[in-house]
Amino acid sequence: MPPQGRRRRPTQVDIARAAGVSQATVSLVISGGAASDQIAESTRQAVLAAAAELGYSANVAARSLKGGRNHLLGLYTFEPVFPTDQRDFYYPFLLGVEEETAAQGYDLLLFSSVTSAADRSIYAGGANRLKLADGCVLLGRNVRREELNALVQEDFPFVFIGRREVEEGEVSYVGADYVAATSAMVAELHRLGHERILYLRAIEDTEPTRDRERGYREGLAAAGLEVDERLIQGLADPADLSAEHVQHWIGSYGVTAILVEPTEDNRLVDALTAMTDGARVRFPEDCSIAVLGEPPSWTPELRDWTRFSLPRAEMGREAVRMLVGLLGDAQPTSRQVTIPCAFVPGDSIGPAPRGDRA
Amino acid sequence: MPPQGRRRRPTQVDIARAAGVSQATVSLVISGGAASDQIAESTRQAVLAAAAELGYSANVAARSLKGGRNHLLGLYTFEPVFPTDQRDFYYPFLLGVEEETAAQGYDLLLFSSVTSAADRSIYAGGANRLKLADGCVLLGRNVRREELNALVQEDFPFVFIGRREVEEGEVSYVGADYVAATSAMVAELHRLGHERILYLRAIEDTEPTRDRERGYREGLAAAGLEVDERLIQGLADPADLSAEHVQHWIGSYGVTAILVEPTEDNRLVDALTAMTDGARVRFPEDCSIAVLGEPPSWTPELRDWTRFSLPRAEMGREAVRMLVGLLGDAQPTSRQVTIPCAFVPGDSIGPAPRGDRA
DNA sequence: CATCTCCATTCATACGTATTAAGTAGCGTG
DNA sequence: CACGCTACTTAATACGTATGAATGGAGATG
Incomplete structure (x- = not known):
């Protein structure tokens, strides 16, 4: 039973009915697949007109269900988020991650529910929520080793920001040198x-x-x-x-x-x-x-x-690039990158005092 | 044909096979629906064990296609993100939204792909990506009116941060007074x-x-x-x-x-x-x-x-609370809240100069 | 023992889309 | 006219999940 008050959105079936064609034809016209150029111009026009008329917009869920990927990248932080100063530390990474995620045409999923839960575990609730995303960027100092291990074993695609090692297998990471x-x-x-x-x-x-x-x-x-x-x-x-x-x-x-x-x-x-x-x-x-x-x-x-x-933002960006690369590979192998740090001279060092060995 | 190298993600069917039950049973155990308490404890344990073993996690797309909830809240900003100062303005909202999202046990989906796309439209690619989430928090000054209208018409659950009006229908918002x-x-x-x-x-x-x-x-x-x-x-x-x-x-x-x-x-x-x-x-x-x-x-x-x-963080938190409230309602009606601003005395105003009317 | 109730589980189906193989014309050719 | 060929279009199916209806079995009741 469809909800009463809530109007159902038009689907390809509705358009097909309105245009007097089949749902498959509508799909071909709309998503412009391989066989799309086989469509007669008159048919195409009719379909597009009907689509516009009914205010059609594709259902992403269905689309990504069909395709296997949902164009989501996850970001998970092994840290409590509430101390604000700590947040400030991780914010630049987040900025970089978000920027590059957007540039790559993905959306970004922040796993805050996991982060805030009492046990702070990826595997809370018996399931690995990270897998909601196609791949994941991980972050944070006090990693749960067992979980990291498990992730590697399941070969879920992820990239750690910061060098991380694991008992067996290799972790992909973007680390600072x-x-x-x-x-x-x-x-x-x-x-x-x-x-x-x-x-x-x-x-x-x-x-x-x-x-x-x-x-x-x-x-x-x-x-x-x-x-x-x-x-x-x-x-x-x-x-x-x-x-x-x-x-x-x-x-x-x-x-x-x-x-x-x-x-x-x-x-x-x-x-x-x-x-x-x-x-x-x-x-x-x-x-x-x-x-x-x-x-x-x-x-x-x-x-x-x-x-x-x-270069925290840059590390974030690089992590996303690496992750997208992993996702593209048919046979993904782990990758490791270290990025140099910038020396800031400052004013708190000076020549050693003379005669200190005396 | 499944991708060769990459192991296919386990589905409920796989778990069912492993645990020697049906897919329906798995669904009942995992998502804990209405009939969930009818399940024998032994069966439940078997299913959970198999799920943990195989590293199962639900497929968001399938779940939301089916109409179920996937415990995702979306955040969409009608603004380009790259000017950093502008980012700084919106960051406190994001903080509040994220904090409360976590507190409510949801994950947060940042629609950055849409935000960065050339046409900057919710409906880019003919699809409304926002619907991946159960509901959505919107933000930003230069709203696309047609899109907001469309969202209201489709009555997709969302809350705007900032008062917004629309031709027909009512927008739920948390605004500053x-x-x-x-x-x-x-x-x-x-x-x-x-x-x-x-x-x-x-x-x-x-x-x-x-x-x-x-x-x-x-x-x-x-x-x-x-x-x-x-x-x-x-x-x-x-x-x-x-x-x-x-x-x-x-x-x-x-x-x-x-x-x-x-x-x-x-x-x-x-x-x-x-x-x-x-x-x-x-x-x-x-x-x-x-x-x-x-x-x-x-x-x-x-x-x-x-x-x-x-109170930007507080507005973010309130928006999430409101959204979760909307999601809980069987017959959601729009809600509006305005939050008072704090006067900051500062030092740039003083008594009017005398005799200025002369 | 036949019947009924209750419980645990399964069957079957729908959600909206993309895709492939199969179908139907139309039409020229031998 | 049978044939193949091109140009379109469609039927059928799969994706992974949730859920109402149906099933089977155990135990209680008459």
Whole structure:
């Protein structure tokens, strides 16, 4: 029973009836398929006229049901969305993804229901909702490994923004080149005379952190410096980056420069700002400091910390291009791309103090 | 012929086969329809297990073709997305929409393909893509009237953010109360002694502009002032709001205060900033000025112009709540809500200069 | 034991479109 | 006139799901 009040929209059958032809003919005229040029001009006109008359518009659902693809790309973020600063961090990725999705003629499906659900799982409800889309762009730091694994196994087409690894199989990703960027940062510090460089890393052992650590080690090696394992420290809470601790590191380890891995919220920036305001340690006079990445919203009134920045929008765009490529392939194979980061000189590093080894 | 390399997505038939039941049973278990509680627990478990095993997920197209719900809400913006400042204006709406969509357990479908297409039409390709979603939130200033009309006629469930009218039928919307806000602004100026208030309105005759004009007229009436039609002027280009023109208005019409309707890009802010920098006219000493709304990105370093601001995120959330409400109704009727704007005092209005009538 | 009720499941069908193979003219040719 | 050929058109089917009607079986009732 069709809903009473709600007028049914005209279908090809209606047009066919009005034009005195069959539904198949209507389909041929409207969608202009292969056999479309076989249609007599008079018939075509009649059909088009009837279509215009009745105000026909094709039913997408039926169309994509028939075709298998529905021209949807998904975007799923392994992160809670409500902290606004975190949102600000991911927003540029979203911009890039959306822009390129549009350019490719797809629509974008944001999996917010999953994101907000209590268990935050792709497989919530027994089904993999991601598959609503033809393919999917994934994002976020604290990935669920099992789910990622499962996705790879099912060979659902997806691209991760950020390098990700998985037990078996290969993940397609568009990653930032943290290794090179961190290594370059070490080189720059060494050029300024620093030899005791503290690296404050995240506690969790995720790919971005591993890449930075590798860059740190490679940078030291390239500079001909030994790695002092005591100078690699886990930073549980960004607030621990306090003037007291910095003074301690300088005093006890002879540290002259600090590399710190940023968080995706504003806590690191808050800690840095607090230190600057406190003025008990001066940067870069007492100690150089650089951020291994870029916090969410870098507004002009903040101090211009030395750092490197990710081309976040570009990564988003590239991820979509890659995904569309995967969808086009008959035999898709995983793809990996790393994009270089941009060094931002800033004003928080300077020459190493002389005689610090004394 | 199914694509060779790519494994075909499992359907309910596949699950049925695996679990040794019929497709209908699978449908009942998965989508939990009316007869869903009739299903034996053992069967349900078997089906769910098989679904998880095969990585099943429902086919959106098929589901919406059948008329079922697919728990998707759409968001369509009648605006080009690429100017970033314009994006910034619409972003808070998007935030609100997304947050509430998630809270309601829906996913959000961004119709970017349509937005970016050359002809920028909902009905591009002869199909109404919006119907992929259960319902849709619409947004944007330069609406295509015919399309809005068509949507209403087809009575597709949607909610507009911003008051919109249509020839026949009623549009559901969540609008800002421009009438009251503008009227209040006039009242405030009158309280400060202003009687010659220039209203610079947009050229196009859209609802937001009409509402502001109505607020302007009502505000004057409430203050016991006559409306001088010469004081209502169309502002074709925000750049026309220049020091020269302001001086002209002061000199020729005895204007002591200006109300200006903002654009959704940064052009008005640029014009205001240019005037401030030029310093040929001082605000509010020479002339009071207030903005009837709020430009996209209001960063702290900008001057604190007197204005009123829209609760954009809240409007987005309310639109989604309304839409979900519409979807729940058996016989949906249109709903309209207006949300008050917040007066931001700022520093660009002041007492009217004395003796200006002389 | 025949009949009835109730429950769990299945059958059959419809949704609107695209496509392929099959059909029907019309018409010239041998 | 039988034949094939071209030029159109249509019948039939599949896509994956939801759902009302139908089925079968178990148990209760008379």
